[in-house]
Amino acid sequence: xxxxxxxxxxxxxxxxxxxPNQQEIIETIVGGRDxxxxxxxxxxxxxxxxxxxxxxxxxxxxxxxxIALMKDQVDALSNQGVTVETLNSLQTxxxxxxxxREMREGKIRILYxxxxxxxxxxxxxxxxxxxxALFAVDEAxxxxxxxxQFRPEYREIKYLRDKFPDVPxxxxxxxxTRRVREDIANELRLKDPAEFIGSFDRKNLRYSAFSExxxxxxxxxxxxxxxxxKDDPGIIYxxxxxxxxxxxxxxxxxxxxxNPYHAGLPTPERSRVQEGFLNxxxxxxxxxxxxxMGIDKPDVRYVIHAHMPKDIESYYQETGRAGRDGxxxxxxxxxxxxxxxKIESMLGREFADPKKSExxxxxxxxxxxxxxAGSCRRRLLLSYFDEEIRACGNCDVCGDRKVKQAPPAGxxxxxILAGAKEVDGMLTTxxxxxxxxxxxxxxxxxxxxxxxxxxxxxxxxxxxxxxREVSGLLREGKLRLEGKTVxxxxxxx
Numbered sequence: 001x002x003x004x005x006x007x008x009x010x011x012x013x014x015x016x017x018x019x020p021n022q023q024e025i026i027e028t029i030v031g032g033r034d035x036x037x038x039x040x041x042x043x044x045x046x047x048x049x050x051x052x053x054x055x056x057x058x059x060x061x062x063x064x065x066x067i068a069l070m071k072d073q074v075d076a077l078s079n080q081g082v083t084v085e086t087l088n089s090l091q092t093x094x095x096x097x098x099x100x101r102e103m104r105e106g107k108i109r110i111l112y113x114x115x116x117x118x119x120x121x122x123x124x125x126x127x128x129x130x131x132x133a134l135f136a137v138d139e140a141x142x143x144x145x146x147x148x149q150f151r152p153e154y155r156e157i158k159y160l161r162d163k164f165p166d167v168p169x170x171x172x173x174x175x176x177t178r179r180v181r182e183d184i185a186n187e188l189r190l191k192d193p194a195e196f197i198g199s200f201d202r203k204n205l206r207y208s209a210f211s212e213x214x215x216x217x218x219x220x221x222x223x224x225x226x227x228x229x230k231d232d233p234g235i236i237y238x239x240x241x242x243x244x245x246x247x248x249x250x251x252x253x254x255x256x257x258x259n260p261y262h263a264g265l266p267t268p269e270r271s272r273v274q275e276g277f278l279n280x281x282x283x284x285x286x287x288x289x290x291x292x293m294g295i296d297k298p299d300v301r302y303v304i305h306a307h308m309p310k311d312i313e314s315y316y317q318e319t320g321r322a323g324r325d326g327x328x329x330x331x332x333x334x335x336x337x338x339x340x341x342k343i344e345s346m347l348g349r350e351f352a353d354p355k356k357s358e359x360x361x362x363x364x365x366x367x368x369x370x371x372x373a374g375s376c377r378r379r380l381l382l383s384y385f386d387e388e389i390r391a392c393g394n395c396d397v398c399g400d401r402k403v404k405q406a407p408p409a410g411x412x413x414x415x416i417l418a419g420a421k422e423v424d425g426m427l428t429t430x431x432x433x434x435x436x437x438x439x440x441x442x443x444x445x446x447x448x449x450x451x452x453x454x455x456x457x458x459x460x461x462x463x464x465x466x467x468r469e470v471s472g473l474l475r476e477g478k479l480r481l482e483g484k485t486v487x488x489x490x491x492x493x
Contacts, residue, residue, distance in 0.1 A: 008051055013080070029168060030055055033168060033192070034169050035169075036194075037198075038174070038196070040200055045174070049172070052134060053134065056133035057133060058132055059108050059110070059130055060109065060132075061113060061127075062138060063157060082110060087112070088113070103129075103130050139173060140154075140173040140176070141180055143184050144176075145356065146177070202320060203392075206331065208377070209332075209370070210332070210396075211336060212335075219250065222306055226284060227256065234284050234285075234302040237309070238286055238288060240288070241263075245286075277297065298324040300322045301322065305319075307335070308334075310363065310367065311364065313363075315333070335368070335371040366448070369447040372422050372452060379391060412469050416470060420432065420479055429470065431444070438457075
């Protein structure tokens with residue numbers, strides 16, 4: 001089998017060697033076993049289902065939420081002589097009819113389809129007359145309520161297993177914790193899947209985080225950085241559509257070729273901006289999270305988050321668009337307690353389901369804990385995905401930034417107020433006191449607060465004494481409690 005795989009690799013994809021895990025994944029799929037593969041952004045996921053499709057007898061169905069990615073891969077495969085098609089909402093009725101006819105006639109080797117269309121009765125009926133060799137589910141984290149981009153229609157994909165029990169399923173994602181992986185396997189009804197978990201460590205990326213509550217100062221710092229790197233392609237993620245347009249305009253005023261990108265722009269304009277970025281006529285994209293999925297530009301030198309992301313998975317995936325060529329890339333993150341409160345308010349409006357709201361707020365707490373931590377960024381980021389490393393030497397904490405220290409225990413009010421700012425809105429009063437005393441609690445560990453420099457800042461002191469001091473600061477209005485059911489301790493200016 002190995003020889004046949006190598007020949008297929010060279011004939012259709014013009015490569016001589018595989019990236020880590022690719023060959024093993026391909027051999028497993030060709031052997032007919034279900035697969036769950038977690039591969040870092042830029043790690044070569046698509047080859048892992050495209051190559052088996054060229055060897056298996058029948059049609060491979062690739063379920064992907066990204067129409068732009070579908071188009072790019074269809075064009076690339078067509079140029080390599082592969083019979084590949086797509087079914088999506090942008091096609092005309094006649095185009096869809098033609099594709100469905102060619103499916104039944106066995107003329108299509110690979111079919112890309114959206115999850116919404118893949119679970120319709122009409123699609124099931126069409127597949128009933130086809131020989132299906134493989135189902136490949138891309139962006140599989142979308143199936144999990146614990147994933148950062150949960151899409152309910154992904155939960156319906158499992159019915160393909162009922163209709164085609166003997167057809168192997170291969171699920172791929174770039175970002176999945178252990179809990180998400182378990183959810184993917186259960187929801188897709190994978191049968192004894194072979195799991196391949198690649199490293200999440202992008203050693204060429206340098207991670208930095210900066211607290212900056214002043215919006216104007218923050219924007220000026222970003223503009224100064226971009227101006228100093230004006231010849232480098234970069235992506236700047238912003239919180240809102242308006243902020244992408246404002247920042248792009250500011251950058252153009254200092255002669256930076258920048259454009260905004262968000263879902264509110266007309267489709268032709270979004271396509272123009274994407275194409276301009278890929279061919280370097282546009283150097284900087286100021287974007288909402290609508291940008292980037294399926295965009296493969298290897299020479300992005302920096303990714304800046306002008307505002308704090310809502311979860312670590314999104315942050316990891318977005319920063320992963322830097323340095324895909326293996327050369328150094330910078331990942332700069334600006335944040336404030338105000339960012340956190342704004343996102344928390346947004347999440348409260350977005351989720352009617354209390355369970356989903358609870359999950360989203362837990363993820364936000366973990367993101368904020370990452371921002372405020374005084375220990376190695378890379379170690380914290382990778383530990384979220386259950387990968388352990390020692391200090392990396394390539395982040396702002398391990399590199400050139402002096403690690404902040406808690407003030408001496410002799411200044412209790414200052415220590416309490418500074419510690420409250422570090423955990424703004426994350427802990428109840430008793431949890432906060434335990435945090436200052438350095439007591440390991442499940443929530444403290446989950447939010448990685450035990451690596452915060454203020455963890456244990458009051459170690460050795462009596463709990464009752466600390467409780468009196470906190471109560472005094474609350475009475476003076478220097479601290480405040482928010483919420484009726486969940487009593488959150490927040491820093492007050």
